[in-house]
Amino acid sequence: MTQMAHDGSPLMMLASEPMVLVSFWKPLIPLVILGVWGWIVSTVLDKHAARFFLNRERWGAIHLTMGFVAFAGAFLMPMAGLVSFIAGVGFMVSVLVANVIIYVTMTGKDERVPAQHRLGWNVFKSMQEKKAAKAEEKKQGTVKLTIKGPNEKGQPTVLVPAPLAESPEFAVRTASEDLYLKAMVSRASQVDVLPSGKDQSYQASMLVDGVRVAGDTMPAQNAFKIIDFWKACAKLDVADRRKRLVGDIVIEQSGNKKKVRLTSVGVPGGMRLTMLFDPDTSVLRKPAELGFLEPQMAEMQELVNQTVTKNDDDKPIRGVVLLAGQPDGGRTTMMLSVLQMHDAYTQSVQSLEMEIQGTLEGVRHQAFDATAEGADFGTTVRSILRRDPDVLGVAEMPDATTAQMVAKNDHDRTRVYLCVKADSAMEAIEKYVQAVGDPALASKGLRGVVVGKLVRKLCTNCRVGYPPAPDMLKKMGVGDAKVQQLFKKGGQVLIKNKPEVCPTCGGGGYLGQEGVLEVFILDDEAREAVAQNNMAAVKAAIKKRGLPSLQVAAVQKAIKGITSVEEMQRVFAAKSAAPAQAAPAKA
Ligand SMILES: [Zn+2]
Incomplete structure (x- = not known):
């Protein structure tokens, strides 16, 4: 076959060429060179042109033309002898190298390309740097967060x-x-x-x-x-x-x-x-989700509506409502829920908190700045009240001044929700009266009391039902009610007949919390009893309103299967220190 290539005629030479090239390694060399050039053009030059918005199409055409010239040159040259083969490959390499050099020199002068990104030997340097960075990354520890x-x-x-x-x-x-x-x-x-x-x-x-x-x-x-x-x-x-x-x-x-x-x-x-x-x-909850029972929600709504003027002759009744609970027992959540019941767009609704946790749209939340010179909580309350907000939530009663400022305020102008650390309505009223130091003054603006505690909700996926013993129902005060079933915490569920940890609650048996509440409006009779500092009469007046007490509300939630008797006992056993019994000194 090779002998045929030695035929002298140029025509024959062209025609015989493919036959010559069948010598298997010869065509591989130009192809490999072309491949390397193609790789440089597509991964370095073309990307570089695209990155700096150079004329990518024009450069593409130049690469293509020069690539074609190099390819054609190599293959059209007489390749029969080793010398002409080397010449052909040499021509190809020089055209392709020239192509790269042209690109590098031309773009090296282009102002669109920042100096540090102009091509040269630094192309290889930056590739090395990338490699080093990748190796560094591998050395970094694996983190989960x-x-x-x-x-x-x-x-x-x-x-x-x-x-x-x-x-x-x-x-x-x-x-x-x-x-x-x-x-x-x-x-x-x-x-x-x-x-x-x-x-x-x-x-x-x-x-x-x-x-x-x-x-x-x-x-x-x-x-x-x-x-x-x-x-x-x-x-x-x-x-x-x-x-x-x-x-x-x-x-x-x-x-x-x-x-x-x-x-x-x-x-x-x-x-x-x-x-x-x-x-x-986590601290925000809609009023309907707080845990009020139906009659309690109606009473709460009435308490809120008192603050709105119904017609021109009417005067709004604002005054003071005590919110009783433990600081980490959802008291802030309760206050923010109650504030949501007021229309923050037509009324000025504000709050004073030790630390702002959740914010409500339209409500002006203020954090007490303990580091400000001469500031104490009571005087901060006074300065906010001077600006006459329609509704103010006060998240703490850390000193007597706070209670006094609230009691002395113009009760027609501002509804104040004052948080008091207490476990019952009576305890809250007693603490407030004591801090004000004057039962008559304290009673004047007092419109209502809301008490709240949080109970854990049973996980409905794994709670366990049981028929309650008559004794237990009697103790709960529902001896006569027909309660077929109560629930206690589970923590396990059967998966393919095998007990496994409940996936919903993670085995704890409880999932989330709900408020157990007590709410009532103080009428004239109750206010008179407060003014007389006659707590027994206050209690009687509250009872007369016939609303569910904290305990009754909790029992109802146990009967509904929302919580367990054990959880109720835990929450009600955790009482704070007994309320001070001493009567406040008359001013
Ligand atoms: Zn569960």
Whole structure:
């Protein structure tokens, strides 16, 4: 076959060429070279042109033309001998190299391309750098959470990078993530890390449906590292271990995003870190979802409607309503729910809180600034009342001044909801009267009392029904009612006839909380009894209204299967210190 190629005629030479090339390795070389050139053009040159908005089509045409010339040149040259073959390949290589050099020199002068992005040997340098960066990435430890801290504007957008694997920082990160992950598994709303009080150790604890659950114990030095890690995420001053610092971050875990409010403060024996999950939404609840029974909701609506003028001759009756509960027993939620019952668009609705948790549309929330000079809670209440809001929610009654300011206020102008730490209506009234120091003054504007406690709701997926013993029903005050079934917590369900941990509640048997409430309006008779400081008469007046008491409301929720008798007993056993019995001194 090769002999035929030695035929002298140029025509024959052309015709015989394919036959020559069948020598198997020869065509591979130009093809490989063409392939390398094609790779450079498509992965480097074309991308570079697209990136800096150079004339990509024109460059494409130039590459194509030169590529064709090189290809044609190589294959049309006489390839019979080794010399002509090398010449052909040499021609091809020079055309292709020229193509690349033309691109590099031309674009190197183009002003659209920033100096550091002009091509040259740095193309290979930048590729090396990319490789190095990839290797670095591999060295970084695998983290489970995406943590974002605040930018200059306070928006949580700045990613907290994963530390290198096998570094001490990585161990801290893993331990800190563990704290969060365990809280998520337990459906906790809050996690605290604080000194345990023994052996210099620290203890983590969680709040699950309002109940404290103990977490891991750890040496102080580890706890400090974890606390400092979370503080650094929120850009809080890690060196400050005394002052109260608050910052927000966002944590994402497989698509599940949570806002986390971090609070650190110095406590006896060290410091305390609190992580509050989704602080805005967890505290907000619509009035209808708070847990009022039907007659209670009607009474509540009437109490709210008193503040609205019905016609020109009517005067609104605003005055004071006490909201009684425990600070972490959903009292803030109760106050924000009641504020929602007022129309914040036609009325000025405001609040004064120790710390703003959730915000309502149209409501002006104010946080008490304890660091402001000369400020105490009572005088802050007074200065807000001077601006005549229609409705004001006061989240605390930390001093007598607060109660006095509220009692002395113009009761036609402002409806004040005053939160009082108390377990019953009577206790709330007694505490308020005592703080005001004058029963007659305290009684003047007093319009109503709402008492609230939170009970855990039974998980409906695994709760267990049982026929109640007659004794128990008697104790609950429903001895005569026909109650066929009550429920207690389960925690397990049968999956394919095998008992397994309930997937809905994670085995705890409870899921979420609901309010148990008591509400009533004070009529003239009840107010007169308060003015006389005759608490027995107050009690009788309340009873006359015939609304469900706190206990009755709780029993009704147990009968409906919303909560258990055991949970009721737990909540009602946790009474605060007995109310002070001493009568307030007459002013
Ligand atoms: Zn369950």
